[in-house]
Amino acid sequence: MDFFRGKKILITGGLGFIGSNLARRLLELGSEVVLVDSLIPEYGGNMANVADIRGRVEVNIADVRDPHAMKWLVQGRDVLFNLAGQTSHMDSMADPYTDLEINAKAQLSILESCRHHNPEIRIVFAGTRQIYGKPDRLPVDEEHPIRPVDVNGINKVAGEWYHLLYHQVYGIRSSVLRLTNTYGPAMRIKDARQTFLGIWVRLLLEGKPIEVWGGEQLRDFTYVDDCVEALLLAACRDQAFGRVYNLGGDRVVSLRELAELLIKAAGEGEFVVREFPAERKKIDIGDYYSDDARIRSELGWEPRVSLEEGLSRTVAYYREHLADYL
Numbered sequence: 001m002d003f004f005r006g007k008k009i010l011i012t013g014g015l016g017f018i019g020s021n022l023a024r025r026l027l028e029l030g031s032e033v034v035l036v037d038s039l040i041p042e043y044g045g046n047m048a049n050v051a052d053i054r055g056r057v058e059v060n061i062a063d064v065r066d067p068h069a070m071k072w073l074v075q076g077r078d079v080l081f082n083l084a085g086q087t088s089h090m091d092s093m094a095d096p097y098t099d100l101e102i103n104a105k106a107q108l109s110i111l112e113s114c115r116h117h118n119p120e121i122r123i124v125f126a127g128t129r130q131i132y133g134k135p136d137r138l139p140v141d142e143e144h145p146i147r148p149v150d151v152n153g154i155n156k157v158a159g160e161w162y163h164l165l166y167h168q169v170y171g172i173r174s175s176v177l178r179l180t181n182t183y184g185p186a187m188r189i190k191d192a193r194q195t196f197l198g199i200w201v202r203l204l205l206e207g208k209p210i211e212v213w214g215g216e217q218l219r220d221f222t223y224v225d226d227c228v229e230a231l232l233l234a235a236c237r238d239q240a241f242g243r244v245y246n247l248g249g250d251r252v253v254s255l256r257e258l259a260e261l262l263i264k265a266a267g268e269g270e271f272v273v274r275e276f277p278a279e280r281k282k283i284d285i286g287d288y289y290s291d292d293a294r295i296r297s298e299l300g301w302e303p304r305v306s307l308e309e310g311l312s313r314t315v316a317y318y319r320e321h322l323a324d325y326l
Helices: 017-028 067-073 089-094 095-116 151-170 196-205 224-236 254-265 293-299 305-324
Strands: 008-012 032-037 058-061 081-082 122-128 173-179 210-213 218-220 245-246 253-255 271-274
Touching: 008 017, 017 032, 017 224, 032 067, 067 095, 081 095, 081 224, 089 095, 089 151, 089 224, 089 305, 095 151, 122 151, 122 224, 151 173, 173 224, 196 210, 196 254, 210 254, 224 293, 245 293, 253 254, 254 271, 254 305
Parallel strands: 008 032, 008 081, 032 058, 081 122, 122 173, 173 245, 210 271
Antiparallel strands: 218 253
């Protein structure tokens, strides 16, 4: 990680969940960090996420859909962690054009800015496991057919393929991580736009029962610190350029088991099992967990934080900072 000492880093979506945790780690490694975020309320940016490092990072309130802003911001940067995006699957179905602008059109604009004004920059794009759709087989590796079940998934496919194309055609050094159920401190908890686990944490701390839809679906979860390490490896290892990597977790659990583990971590709470809501059922992918052997073998990454430990850290964080996220 000596690679990052003195490097000039740009993080889009930098005031969000993963971006703020990444910024904190980069400061530890000696980087100069600029955070770009639109602070649109629905998209997860929160100044509370960087309250402890506010004086050590530069914050630029800008929208990745603004090509003039991005043209200026990419100049002189060594690495771009491209994390900005619209993450809500339901919002993408209700307002597909906005999702298209943010997750596809804006990504092309960012890459054009890099091509013309900083072609030597390194880029890591945060993709999603949602692009695979309902799995044909488990675990899901990177060769699995891509078959999104919602507008968000289709636009995220376009976003990641723009990055891969610009590497192939123009030599832009970019790589893609397909994230799966990232969780931890600073995740959005006031609604389900980012992750259902955030809603569970909020309900638990408010003394309300957790609603588990279905309960038997299988999932894997990546603690945010492990996700950050994967992002860093993808940026500093030359063999990552032009590659796609799945992230996974330390184990596979059912949603029912996850609820039990969360309650155990908190030392309190209860859950109830409900039928899957009809509007969600239409875009539900069923069981999903990743085959992350490629990133383990090529970049040496592996999850280090167990699900039990990650849930304990997450609950402890929100017990202290709950008011900042409601």
